[in-house]
Amino acid sequence: MVDRRHFLGLGLATALALTAGCTGGAGSDDAGAGGEITGEITVLTNRTDLAETALPAYGKEFESKYPGTKVSFEAVTNYEGDVTTQLSSGDYGDVLLIPNTVAVDQLGQFFEPLGGVEQLKSKYRFVDEKAYDGQVYGLSIGGVANGLVVNKRIWQQAGVTVPPKTPDEFLAGLAAVKKTGAVPFYTNYKDGWPLSFFNSQRAILADPAVNDKFPTDPAPWQPGKLEYVTDGLLFDIVHGGLNEKDPLTTNWEGSKPMIATGKVATMLLGSWAVPQMKDAARAAGANPDDIAFWPFPYQTGGKFHSRIEGDYKAAVSRSSNNKATARAWLDWFVNESGFANDQEAIPPAIGQPLPASLKAFQDTGVELVELPAATTYAGKEDEIIKESEIDLTGNIYRQKLVDIARGAAKGSKESYFAELNKRWGEAQSRVMG
Secondary structure, three states: OOOOOOOOOOOOOOOOOOOOOOOOOOOOOOOOOOOOOOEEEEEEEOOOOOOOOHHHHHHHHHHHHOOOEEEEEEEOOOHHHHHHHHHHHOOOOOEEEOOOOOOHHHHHHHEOOOEEHHHHOOOEOOHHHHEEOOEEOOEEOOEEEEEEEEEHHHHHHOOOOOOOOOHHHHHHHHHHHHOOOOEOEOOOOOOOHHHHHHHOOHHHHOOOOHHHHHHHOOOOOOOOOHHHHHHHHHHHHHHOOOEOOOHHHOOHHHHHHHHHHOOEOEEEEEOOHHHHHHHHHHHOOOOHHHEEEEOOOOEEOOEEEEEEEEOOEEEEEOOOOOHHHHHHHHHHHHHOOOHHHHOOOEOOEOOOOOOHHHHHHHOOOEEEEOOOOOOOOOOHHHHHHHHHOOOOOOOHHHHHHHHHHOOOOOOOHHHHHHHHHHHHHHHHHHHHO
16 A cells, blocks of 8 residues: 555654765756756656656656656655665665655755755745755645644534634544544554654744744643643543554554544544545545544634645755756746646645645634744754654654553653653753753
């Protein structure tokens, strides 16, 4: 089965430092500057489901625009792990999605600069998400919002017709859903990566500086703080018996028809999942209109807020022998291919309209927020994650949180959060000085 983590397949591995000294070939100051757009390029993709269908069709369009070019696609199932290994070898195609294992200060080792942040942010969303020292190294090929995928028919049966505004309202709603016979909340514990979406909710604080402030906090799991709110909600869901009966047997692909047909009511994911669940509903003979997208149950200043962010960023390989054609493909794919619209994603080019599913999300009263990347403390959060061995963007420590909540491991919410604060705080002190 294809593991489609995002509409592109989000890589949610913790940002780990690659082996020091691993570099690609020599690069120019600007990817593709001055070269002739001709010849062959290889594009690495994690979309194994599209590699022999839709992607080659886009390739044909590009080849028609640029006669003499040829685009080949190399599908990689275990994208994060395998491409990270390829980076170390120096052989990683011409255009690729930047693995999340690459720390921001290593971007220039493996990828060509595409232009300055200030220069590109007037044209594209999400440019600072893979930028370092003022240079952009990757362009998003589509963006997503973060929130809850719900089967609104089941929620309506439970008496809930509008998105809950607080964690307590949400938990009460899940308890009402349980009485319908549906699984209120599905964690996808076994696959793991869906648990990391509890780390994708920073916009709920409505603070545009949150990414710069976060590494300055030695104890993010204290009451009232971000991780306490988000991870605390996960704990309370499981501790209250409001999730699937046996988390060890969850299945991502199997969960799609379950929410589509109303056997499951809720999952925390990205907006990329909505079209997938609607497709599953059609395949099962259910109503795709039952599937909706709701904000995370938390308001600041009387409003919901949802982070919008770019999915994987496409980049030009520093070791490419055909950087001009590679850059032309990247620019064409982002601006002209229509890929984002085809995937019901937020278009990366500013000025293009939102897809219908996200317009409906806005109608719930949510404000879509693009959070700037850290600048003053760029890279510090990655360092603290590595130093503390708390995979904030991953799933390992949250799986333990679920185990504690369901009684399969020792501890309590308070004791585990105290342990996380201690480990994080000690690492934060070493990193931040």
